[in-house]
Amino acid sequence: MSGMLVLGLMFVAWYGTNIFFNIYNKQLFKVFPFPLTTTNIQFFIGSCLSMVFWATGIVKLPKIDMALVRSIYPLAIINVLGNVLTNVSLGHVAVSFTHTVKAMEPFFSVIFSAMFLGDVPPVPVLLTLIPIVGGVVIASLTEATFNWTGFLSAIFSNMTFQSRNVLSKKLMIKKGAVDNMNLFQIITIMSFCMLLPVSTMVEGGAALLTPESLAKLGLNEAAREQMFMRLLSAGICFHSYQQLSYMILSRVAPVTHSIGNCVKRVVVIVASLIAFQNPISMQNAVGTGIALFGVFLYSQAKRKYKDKGDVKPQAS
Template sequence: MQSAAFTTSPTFLRPLRTSPPSNNPRLGFRFDPIRATGRNDLGAASSSNVVFPRRSWSLGNPDSKLQLRPWNPLPPLEKRAERFEVKATAETAGEEDKSSSFTKTLVLGSLFGLWYLFNIYFNIYNKQVLKVFPYPVTITAIQFAMGTALVTFMWTFNLYKRPKISGAQLAAIVPLAVVHTLGNLFTNMSLGKVAVSFTHTIKAMEPFFSVLLSAMFLGEFPSLWVVSSLLPIVGGVALASMTEASFNWAGFWTAMASNVTNQSRNVLSKKVMVKKEDSMDNITLFSIITIMSFILLAPVALFMEGVKFTPAALQSAGLNVKQVCTRSLLAALCFHAYQQVSYMILQRVSPVTHSVGNCVKRVVVIVSSVIFFQTPVSPVNSLGTGIALVGVFLYSRVKSIKPKPKPKEA
């Protein structure tokens, strides 16, 4: 094993000053450059020479070990490491931002997909049940009961924070719960009377009633662009109604009543004065409304339709008990799930984006129901439905246009 001992070549050593050497143990020499030769353990010089960079060096005491120290040392390694860490941290932060943005987009897309999927299955299962079990009040009460059970489950196991509700809040929420109950009840009544596609075509007129009720009770008058977007909605629904094969007035008017009650809920939410410190998020509000709706509708269902949803009653009516119960529970589960997901989306996007998504959802539901139930649709009927849906889309876009503020008078 060889060890390299470096010795300086005397021909390259030049004294810094010409005065006689003093007793100072430190001798200063300047090397330009320093040439060193390596020796092995036997003392023989190796053939390779090492040339150090052109710098100023100091030589320690000749009696001690040879120590070469540069006068101008390089920056400490710690500082260079800090600069590297800062750059690496910035790059990592950029990658994390991209990853976070991608994750949010993926979650939002998944929520929209679930929203549409739950809607499709709700309308299919609900229509199948209402065909053989024509008791919409009982069916609606069952759906609210399922929602109440799910909300209670989430609150019990802290999957969602249980709210603290005051008496003033309950009094303010009761009117919202009433119109929410009526809106869903009228929708189920319409679905039991006419085709799913026709019910949702009529429900495309919700923007019309929203503008009408806001003007009547809130004094919010629409712009010319908003009114223009309502014309294709009304015209398209009228055209689709005239050519609808399953048309009947009961289904038509209950769908219209659903539009009125659902939009009344939006107006009431603005009219009801609730203190800012008592406000709650949309999901909590929806959960409370669901429980209230069940409490309000359950006695009405018993009074109007009696106890119909029992195995004995279903069997006596010649129905497949297992099939009806399974589809009813699945419809109720999808009913609560799609509304819950809808509020989750609303917390992540703007109301305009949510409105556009709702328009697309209606198209998806209409097309899927026509395919599943093989509903006969004429070209004129399809044209009317398409015009109405285009009008809904235009309405949602026009609503996003904010009026320019009026210049202040001097």
């Protein structure tokens, strides 16, 4: 199987698992409004899957020492923040709006690629960021579910994830001590350990998922079973799409990964609108369209810039 075909299938699986994650997660937050606990359960499920991969030999267990843990520690912190902020946003606004805001990823990708990798794009590439940002602003003005908590959570989630993507790419290039699959699995386990005391302290009894705490939410036995199934399904999809994200990141440049992520936003937005039948105004749709068109222009400008850089000088 060719490398391009494998990469294409990875993108399809990445998009599919992300769609189901967002749908299950939004359904979950309607009855279980605890983003810290939900995020950590997802980390726990991911940690269990990671252990299974290592125990069965599907993924070779890497040599883990304190030097490696210290180098990955910042990525784990960023991973916790990014995922918690995404879940906070999903709990407060429509899935489609969260992902419209997160279409600004190229903007933050450019900033962090310049900061950490020294990759400063030319002016034409920078100009394509204007419709991306402008489109998000237009869409935000008429969003029916808009609130500042959901909006700002999505913005800061963008910032944390883009810094994580660039930093993890830098780690893979410089360290070479751990492959991308093991990197993500170690980060997931570290994230679970970091967030567990925080989620328990902040959200208290809800974090324990006791019958008493769930009864206070007005959930009967059938509703609790459905909630647990959504927790499990969302957790599996969560780990799968994040794992695929890291696998793809190891094969492509950070900006290419960001563009693919923005295309994924389109698919998720459409799927969520169909699943939840959220109302969308003409201005909201136009703003989203402008932002996504800006992403297209950005990808074309980046490709043109790269093509120019790949041309070898001709002998005179």
